Amino acid sequence: MKPSDSIRSKRTQRDYTLGFKLAVVSQVEKGELTYKQAQEHYGI
Numbered sequence: 237m238k239p240s241d242s243i244r245s246k247r248t249q250r251d252y253t254l255g256f257k258l259a260v261v262s263q264v265e266k267g268e269l270t271y272k273q274a275q276e277h278y279g280i
Contacts, residue, residue, distance in 0.1 A: 247279050 249257075260278060263269045269277070 260269070260274050264271055264274055
């Protein structure tokens with residue numbers, strides 16, 4: 237394994253599908269997740 241393989245880069249908006257983003261937004265709107273929880277859990 238190369239050293240660069242173990243480094244986790246920060247994800248960007250482009251790394252997520254539209255459907256995934258809409259699902260997370262829906263959960264936040266319903267109160268199932270807070271914005272901060274979504275950031276921590278999904279690395280957004």
